[in-house]
Structure formats: structure tokens, C-alpha cells
Amino acid sequence: MAENVTIARPYADAAFELARGAGALEAWSEALDRLATVAANPDMQACFTDPKFSEDDVVKLVLDVANGKLDGEQQNFVRILADSERLQVLPEIRDLFVQLKNEHEGVKEVAIESAFPLDDATLKTLTADLEARFQAKLNVSVSVDPELIGGVRITVGDEVIDASVRGKLANMASALKN
CATH class of the missing domain: 3.40.30 (Glutaredoxin)
Structure with missing residues (x-):
């Protein structure tokens, strides 16, 4: 678990800086909540590691399950995570993002x-x-x-x-x- 947090930290930091710069902290928080819920599903986790699914298939699946409510930057974030084989740490990314957001907002x-x-x-x-x-x-x-x-x-x-x-x-x- 601590390893997942270590892996997730730079992605959470990047998402936070991107969201803060765009003035979209709440939108990113909601998107990461949705994505973390998707990534925590055991069936979805099995897809992340299944060699039958290409990276594009996994990205399309995650975006479809997230109900298409992600903007372009958030979709690119999913693609980067898939490319780095880090989709499984989305719950930790969300938790770290929320901590950063709370600190920023006091x-x-x-x-x-x-x-x-x-x-x-x-x-x-x-x-x-x-x-x-x-x-x-x-x-x-x-x-x-x-x-x-x-x-x-x-x-x-x-x-x-x-x-x-x-x-x-x-x-x-x-x-x-x-």
C-alpha cells in the first residue's frame, strides 16, 4: 500500500498543479472520484493486467465507464496513466489530490x-x-x-x-x- 502511495504522488501532484492552474480543482476532484471508483472495481483491475486488452482498449473502457464526463485534459491524464501502467493507483491519486486540495483551500x-x-x-x-x-x-x-x-x-x-x-x-x- 505504501508503495502505491509513492507511485501515485507525482501523478497527484501533476493533476493538482494542472487543476489549480486551470481553476478547476472541484471538477478534477469529481473526475478523480469517478475514476478512482472505476479503478477500484475488481473486474476493471483484471482488465488493467489482462494481456488480451491493448492500452487503447483499456483507456476506452475506463473513459466509457466514467460516463464520458471527463474533459480533454482529464482524458489525457487517463491515457498517461494507462501508458505508464498506473491506472490501478487511481484511488491513491484521488486521496493525495484531495489532501493537496484541502491544504490549498485551508x-x-x-x-x-x-x-x-x-x-x-x-x-x-x-x-x-x-x-x-x-x-x-x-x-x-x-x-x-x-x-x-x-x-x-x-x-x-x-x-x-x-x-x-x-x-x-x-x-x-x-x-x-x-
């Missing part, structure tokens, strides 16, 4: 784990508080983890805010051991 990814489902009002208030604390726009994903017992655990980059009952119990146990 957006941070936030994972909120909650012991119970959060209602919309609570999530909205929590998101506003976190945006104020981190002084950035946040892209929030929420998951439910009953093992937290109560409260939430928030991860922003490499920073973790553990306001869960389980986390507090673990801190108390650690303090008692010392």
Missing part, C-alpha cells in the same frame, strides 16, 4: 466518533466550535462507536481530543497506577 479533515448518534443541531454546534478552535473550514465525518460508553473522540490531523467516558476511565486508571 480545509481540515475531522473524524468524530460518538458513543451515540449525534443530532443535526449538536453536530452543527460541535462543528462550529471546532472550526473556531482550529481556525479552518472542516470536512467532518461522523461514526458511532458504542465502546466509547459516552461522549466523543475527535481526530483532526494528528491531534486527538478524547472527551469520551472510556478515555477518561483510561486516564484515571493510568493516574492510579502511577
Whole structure:
């Protein structure tokens, strides 16, 4: 997996620079999402390595499955990936592109784990508080983890805010051991 990220990085960088230069970050993000979904399909991955398919066949197949919603530069990007036998790393290219786009736009990814489902009002208030604390726009994903017992655990980059009952119990146990 780390090897795929290493392989994908220069392609993601090139796509980002091309998209930024054209003022089309969102369009490229959507295109890479679509292409990553296509490339992640096991049947499509088999086609990438099948010697029965020529490079042109694979490019045509990918472009057809992507519903023809790619502009000329994006289609050329697919051709370059096919020529370099790198279509299989499209999911990693997409992930790296999104990271670059978020950094450029000042957006941070936030994972909120909650012991119970959060209602919309609570999530909205929590998101506003976190945006104020981190002084950035946040892209929030929420998951439910009953093992937290109560409260939430928030991860922003490499920073973790553990306001869960389980986390507090673990801190108390650690303090008692010392």
C-alpha cells in the first residue's frame, strides 16, 4: 500500500498543479472520484493486467465507464496513466489530490466518533466550535462507536481530543497506577 502511495504522488501532484492552474480543482476532484471508483472495481483491475486488452482498449473502457464526463485534459491524464501502467493507483491519486486540495483551500479533515448518534443541531454546534478552535473550514465525518460508553473522540490531523467516558476511565486508571 505504501508503495502505491509513492507511485501515485507525482501523478497527484501533476493533476493538482494542472487543476489549480486551470481553476478547476472541484471538477478534477469529481473526475478523480469517478475514476478512482472505476479503478477500484475488481473486474476493471483484471482488465488493467489482462494481456488480451491493448492500452487503447483499456483507456476506452475506463473513459466509457466514467460516463464520458471527463474533459480533454482529464482524458489525457487517463491515457498517461494507462501508458505508464498506473491506472490501478487511481484511488491513491484521488486521496493525495484531495489532501493537496484541502491544504490549498485551508480545509481540515475531522473524524468524530460518538458513543451515540449525534443530532443535526449538536453536530452543527460541535462543528462550529471546532472550526473556531482550529481556525479552518472542516470536512467532518461522523461514526458511532458504542465502546466509547459516552461522549466523543475527535481526530483532526494528528491531534486527538478524547472527551469520551472510556478515555477518561483510561486516564484515571493510568493516574492510579502511577
